[in-house]
Amino acid sequence: MASIKDVAREAGVGVGTVxxxxxxxxxxxxxTRKKIDKAxxxxxxxxxxxxxxxxxxxxGIVGVIVPDLDHPFFSCLxxxxxxxxxxxxxxxxxxxxxxxxxxxxxxxxMLERNIVDGIITxxxxxxGEEYLRHEKPIVxxxxxxxxxxxxxxxxxxMGGELAAELMIRDGRKNVLQIAGVxxxxxxxxxxxxxxxxxxxxxxRVRSISxxxxxxxxxxxxxxxxxxxxxxxxxxxxxxxxxxxxxxMNMASQRGMHIPEDISLVGFDATSVTKMVYPHITxxxxxxxxxxxxxxxxxxDQIEQRRDILHRQILNVEVCYGGTTKAERxxx
Amino acid sequence: MASIKDVAREAGVGVGTVxxxxxxxxxxxxxTRKKIDKAxxxxxxxxxxxxxxxxxxxxGIVGVIVPDLDHPFFSCLxxxxxxxxxxxxxxxxxxxxxxxxxxxxxxxxMLERNIVDGIITxxxxxxGEEYLRHEKPIVxxxxxxxxxxxxxxxxxxMGGELAAELMIRDGRKNVLQIAGVxxxxxxxxxxxxxxxxxxxxxxRVRSISxxxxxxxxxxxxxxxxxxxxxxxxxxxxxxxxxxxxxxMNMASQRGMHIPEDISLVGFDATSVTKMVYPHITxxxxxxxxxxxxxxxxxxDQIEQRRDILHRQILNVEVCYGGTTKAERxxx
DNA sequence: GTGAAAGCGCTAACAA
DNA sequence: TTGTTAGCGCTTTCAC
Numbered sequence: 198m199a200s201i202k203d204v205a206r207e208a209g210v211g212v213g214t215v216x217x218x219x220x221x222x223x224x225x226x227x228x229t230r231k232k233i234d235k236a237x238x239x240x241x242x243x244x245x246x247x248x249x250x251x252x253x254x255x256x257g258i259v260g261v262i263v264p265d266l267d268h269p270f271f272s273c274l275x276x277x278x279x280x281x282x283x284x285x286x287x288x289x290x291x292x293x294x295x296x297x298x299x300x301x302x303x304x305x306x307m308l309e310r311n312i313v314d315g316i317i318t319x320x321x322x323x324x325g326e327e328y329l330r331h332e333k334p335i336v337x338x339x340x341x342x343x344x345x346x347x348x349x350x351x352x353x354x355m356g357g358e359l360a361a362e363l364m365i366r367d368g369r370k371n372v373l374q375i376a377g378v379x380x381x382x383x384x385x386x387x388x389x390x391x392x393x394x395x396x397x398x399x400x401r402v403r404s405i406s407x408x409x410x411x412x413x414x415x416x417x418x419x420x421x422x423x424x425x426x427x428x429x430x431x432x433x434x435x436x437x438x439x440x441x442x443x444x445m446n447m448a449s450q451r452g453m454h455i456p457e458d459i460s461l462v463g464f465d466a467t468s469v470t471k472m473v474y475p476h477i478t479x480x481x482x483x484x485x486x487x488x489x490x491x492x493x494x495x496x497d498q499i500e501q502r503r504d505i506l507h508r509q510i511l512n513v514e515v516c517y518g519g520t521t522k523a524e525r526x527x528x
Numbered sequence: 529m530a531s532i533k534d535v536a537r538e539a540g541v542g543v544g545t546v547x548x549x550x551x552x553x554x555x556x557x558x559x560t561r562k563k564i565d566k567a568x569x570x571x572x573x574x575x576x577x578x579x580x581x582x583x584x585x586x587x588g589i590v591g592v593i594v595p596d597l598d599h600p601f602f603s604c605l606x607x608x609x610x611x612x613x614x615x616x617x618x619x620x621x622x623x624x625x626x627x628x629x630x631x632x633x634x635x636x637x638m639l640e641r642n643i644v645d646g647i648i649t650x651x652x653x654x655x656g657e658e659y660l661r662h663e664k665p666i667v668x669x670x671x672x673x674x675x676x677x678x679x680x681x682x683x684x685x686m687g688g689e690l691a692a693e694l695m696i697r698d699g700r701k702n703v704l705q706i707a708g709v710x711x712x713x714x715x716x717x718x719x720x721x722x723x724x725x726x727x728x729x730x731x732r733v734r735s736i737s738x739x740x741x742x743x744x745x746x747x748x749x750x751x752x753x754x755x756x757x758x759x760x761x762x763x764x765x766x767x768x769x770x771x772x773x774x775x776m777n778m779a780s781q782r783g784m785h786i787p788e789d790i791s792l793v794g795f796d797a798t799s800v801t802k803m804v805y806p807h808i809t810x811x812x813x814x815x816x817x818x819x820x821x822x823x824x825x826x827x828d829q830i831e832q833r834r835d836i837l838h839r840q841i842l843n844v845e846v847c848y849g850g851t852t853k854a855e856r857x858x859x
Numbered sequence: 860g861t862g863a864a865a866g867c868g869c870t871a872a873c874a875a
Numbered sequence: 876t877t878g879t880t881a882g883c884g885c886t887t888t889c890a891c
Contacts, residue, residue: 200868211878216870223871224876246641247587248868251578251883258589258621266610267799272603279597279624283631288643290589291622293610300614310577312619414799442803449805468598468745472773473804474780531884542862547886554887555860579884583867 199240207236219244259495260313262292262304262320265412269438269467270484271319274338277488278317285496287314294320296408301327308333315495321379334498336491341381347498349491349509350383356480356513357390360462363478363515364395364433366523367460371401372433375420375440378406383510387464391435403428407440417443425451431459438463438470441477441520461520475519483511530571538567550575590826591644593623593635593651596743600769600798601815602650605669608819609648616827618645625651627739632658639664646826652710665829667822672712678829680822680840681714687811687844688721691793694809694846695726695764697854698791702732703764706751706771709737714841718795722766734759738771748774756782762790769794769801772808772851792851806850814842 201219205212210229217223218233225233236242250256259282263271279289290313292304301323307313308331315334325342328335335342339350364372372395376388392402407420421443424434434444441463448455455461455475463470463479470477490509497503517525532550536543541560548554549564556564567573581587590613594602610620621644623635632654638644639662646665656673659666666673670681695703703726707719723733738751752774755765765775772794779786786792786806794801794810801808821840828834848856 201870202868205878212869213871213879214877217877220870226876229877243637243640245582245585245868246638246643247578247582247585248883249870251576251582251867251885252869252871254576254578254883256578266597266607267600267604269598269600273598275622276597276624279622280626283624288638289622291606291610291620293607293614295611306574307577307619309574312577414802446803446805469800469803471745472777472800474777532886533884536862543885544863544887545861548861551886557860560860576884579867580886581867582869582883583885583887585867 198245199242200245201242203240204233204236204242207240208232254311255314255499256312257286258288258290258313259492260290260292260304260307260316262294262301262316262318264294264296264320264322266291266293268412269469270465270482273467273484274319274488277485278492281488281492285492287496292320294322296322298322298324305331308335315499317491317495321382325381334495336495336498338487338491339383340379341383344507347494347505347507347509348383349487349494350511351482351487351513352510353383353385353387353513354390356464356482357387357392358394359480359513359515360387360435360464361391361394361398363462363521363523364400364435364460365398367433367456367521369400369433369460371431372435372460373403373405373424373428373431374434375436376404376406377437378408384464403431412439414439414443418446421447433460433462435462436464438465438467438477438479441479442469442473445473445477445520456520456522460522463520466516470516470518478518478521478523479516480513481516482513486511529576530573531576532573534571535564535567535573538571539563585642586645586830587643588617589619589621589644590823591621591623591635591638591647593625593632593647593649595625595627595651595653597622597624599743600800601796601813604798604815605650605819608816609823612819612823616823618827623651625653627653629653629655636662639666646830648822648826652713656712665826667826667829669818669822670714671710672714675838678825678836678838678840679714680818680825681842682813682818682844683841684714684716684718684844685721687795687813688718688723689725690811690844690846691718691766691795692722692725692729694793694852694854695731695766695791696729698764698787698852700731700764700791702762703766703791704734704736704755704759704762705765706767707735707737708768709739715795734762743770745770745774749777752778764791764793766793767795769796769798769808769810772810773800773804776804776808776851787851787853791853794851797847801847801849809849809852809854810847811844812847813844817842 201212201215205215218225282289294301317336319338321340328342335346337346337348395402425447441461463477466479466481470479532543536546549556613620625632648667650669652671659673666677668677668679726733748770756778772792794808797810797812801810
């Protein structure tokens with residue numbers, strides 16, 4: 198593996214000159230440049246990024262922590278984050294927290310060890326203070342760590358509002374929502390708004406909770422079975438996409454009719470809402486934008502490009518499917 | 529950010545001693561160790577991995593290239609690869625090739641630049657020679673690059689055989705398969721075997737192709753629509769999970785009955801096969817094992833632990849759902 | 860047991 | 876314009 202010294206020797210110049218030529222920084226005469234180019238060609242030289250990293254004290258890598266890479270929302274998010282980072286010259290290191298706080302912590306520590314230049318986190322099993330201990334840039338998706346860490350998220354309040362409206366338009370009177378449980382996450386707001394709005398319209402709302410950090414399909418399935426059996430009187434469900442999918446499965450097995458018997462509204466509008474039949478009516482988070490804004494917010498910090506907004510909340514919208522009777526207004 | 533020098537000064541010892549203490553390499557007396565520990569505590573010292581990387585000429589990072597991170601098979605694969613790498617002390621850098629050969633190439637180049645210690649690739653839009661140019665360890669999933677690059681994959685021939693058997697047991701006479709097109713991938717074998725076996729049993733088999741590197745849901749949907757309209761006489765379909773899902777959607781819209789009218793067999797048995805109703809009968813690839821074997825094969829090369837097997841083919845199995853009439857034998 | 864010093868490959872300041 | 880040199884922070888001989 199040829200080094201810059203080898204190139205310098207081969208070209209008969211100093212290493213500084215080679216460095217300047219390679220990086221197009223500072224003066225280097227056309228003649229010298231030609232010699233250097235030839236030497237680079239001949240030795241098949243590629244700069245060793247490890248040495249550059251040490252000098253610059255930056256790795257060009259951003260860490261992305263999510264609860265589960267194999268979850269339609271997070272795989273989509275990571276995909277778009279990777280594409281945004283790539284566009285801006287950064288690489289993406291991923292971490293599956295899989296509900297294990299040690300893993301989350303260990304990835305966070307990579308900030309101090311200079312392995313990553315910053316972190317975007319969508320996971321929440323670790324205590325907030327563990328995040329606040331770190332000096333380097335962090336962006337949080339959907340969880341509020343207080344004023345020191347910028348947060349990017351969707352407008353869950355609007356989401357709860359829109360979901361409630363769908364239930365009202367469908368004339369439902371006895372609905373249930375499945376809420377994730379985790380402190381300080383924006384998602385909590387949507388359940389509060391949903392409940393409030395519906396109760397204002399004299400609709401009965403019950404809520405059940407599921408662990409936010411565990412996404413086993415079996416757990417959803419089990420929960421859905423309990424629902425069908427234990428809450429046979431409900432006529433509407435508001436839940437994450439996967440919760441709705443699981444419920445639809447059970448409902449189909451029991452021969453229920455959707456949306457005649459019950460209205461189902463998902464949250465996220467991931468690809469799975471288009472895989473089942475009928476397609477699921479869901480509140481869509483704008484994942485590409487979520488990725489773009491979080492990446493920009495992080496890189497603004499890393500490169501100290503501009504002041505950081507502490508809180509950026511993105512719009513959500515209804516994505517109409519066949520699990521509600523309501524359709525796009527004017528359609 | 530305290531450096532090892534600061535610690536040495538604080539503890540009143542030399543940097544070499546600190547290094548030895550930190551890494552538990554070589555002798556260091558209990559008394560000295562105590563002093564060093566205290567200094568480390570006081571200065572909140574963390575070793576700078578960038579400097580270590582330069583010295584060792586290793587980054588501890590493995591690159592994983594997939595066509596699309598937001599695809600149920602690959603997101604599951606990447607998840608398990610990350611978990612395996614983590615267990616062995618490595619970090620995971622991801623690349624969405626998204627069908628763009630430049631991106632794939634650029635990630636490959638990180639091998640020469642020492643950004644990653646090795647690469648596991650599940651993408652195939654780049655020419656084989658581009659892979660063979662590289663010196664550092666590469667493991668290929670499902671694509672044969674010739675003798676220089678180890679390949680790990682599923683037994684697609686057995687998969688084709690098992691799928692064909694399902695069609696035969698269901699008494700189908702006129703089936704269709706959707707094949708990805710890409711040269712030198714193991715997946716090609718399953719379609720040959722499937723066709724051969726069924727034709728031996730006097731079943732008519734037609735094949736249509738789709739671009740292997742593009743996974744847009746719309747494309748699948750469009751293809752499914754064409755199928756329902758253009759091939760109304762078929763009574764069996766063998767395709768990737770998503771192809772089957774798309775077809776089921778169209779079939780449901782047209783009021784077709786599954787599996788009475790038609791048998792559907794997926795390949796991969798990703799989570800989506802359990803999301804739709806009925807669940808899809810599919811040939812399962814053992815993704816956790818695929819991840820484990822490819823990671824071990826790569827790390828064996830990186831750490832020169834042992835001889836590398838060139839070709840490791842893992843078993844597949846039938847995962848019974850409700851889209852075929854056949855059930856588990858003896859069930 | 861421990862410290863001093865060389866060097867991993869690169870960049871940037873400085874002299875020439 | 877160019878070459879030399881001093882680090883970036885760490886590990887590892889090699890004397891002591």
